[in-house]
Amino acid sequence: DIKCRKAGLHPAAAVIVATVRAMKMNGGVKKEDLGKENIEAVRKGCLNLGRHIENVHQFGVPVVVAINHFTTDTDAEIRALKDFVASMGADAILCKHWAQGSAGIEDLAHRVVKLAESGASQFSPLYPDEMPLFEKVNTIVKRIYRGDEAIADKSIRDQLHAWEHAGYGHLPVCMAKTQYSFSTDPNLRGAPTGHTVPVREVRLSAGAGFVVIICGEIMTMPGLPKAPSSEKIFLNEQGQIEGLF
Structure with missing residues (x-):
């Protein structure tokens, strides 16, 4: 999108x-x-x-x-x-x-x-550019994630309004959340409905041309895995490196 x-x-x-x-x-x-x-x-x-x-x-x-x-x-x-x-x-x-x-x-x-x-494609974005930023978030939550609504405190909503007044309201939103579920709970698998999506933070990526919406407990890049790859890298008896891939 x-x-x-x-x-x-x-x-x-x-x-x-x-x-x-x-x-x-x-x-x-x-x-x-x-x-x-x-x-x-x-x-x-x-x-x-x-x-x-x-x-x-x-x-x-x-x-x-x-x-x-x-x-x-x-x-x-x-x-x-x-x-x-x-x-x-x-x-x-x-x-x-x-x-x-x-x-x-x-x-x-x-x-x-x-x-x-076949010519069957009739591509259209999910929402218009002129839609307010938080409405764009709610559109994704309701239509893509099948949730009830996005929830955000006043400071986050005020920040989105400020960016709109500064001329960034036309930008699309980039949702950052767990990839394991349509909700923000990575353990809620399948096709859940009726959940809420908490917005924890928002970031303006003016150069890239979108607003990042950080939801739930998600780590944005750069990030490290729970078990670093270095723990599996070693030299064998022939002095060769193993564990790189």
Whole structure:
């Protein structure tokens, strides 16, 4: 919504990359059990994928789902995922490019070309430039996250109003929140509705051309992982470095 708006781009098609493992995780399966077949968890977790498909459609862009294949995926799990995507009016293409190179993703490439050349795309941004900044935030919360509302204290709202009066009200908003949920709770998986999205901080990126809305407990870049990579880097007996990748 930011890049296309600022650059005048009009996407002809969109690809959503999904995995069976991600569906199972959104279906409540623990990380250590993702390699075990669980068709019901796949079906349950597909509600999250369905939300993403609906969200892309809100921009007027046709979508195809690329299933990034893992060796632990079973035929029944893949079929469950494909059936769900079909029920959403889209296609899901199994992709094995990690093992077969370009041949493993050729079907997806043909489908993307077909979608792009169909002329079906009617891209439109989610909100107009002239909409007040906090209304833009609430539009995203309600239409993309399916929450009830964004909440922010007076100081944050006053800051947004001040930027509007300074001539920055036309800028789009960039939401910074956990990537693990449509809410600000990383443990609330699937396709939650009815939640509130707390705005903790706002930052003006005037040069980049957007306003950053920081929601919930999220760390912005630069950030460090809980376990630094340096803990796994060492010299072996031959004096060679291991653990870089």
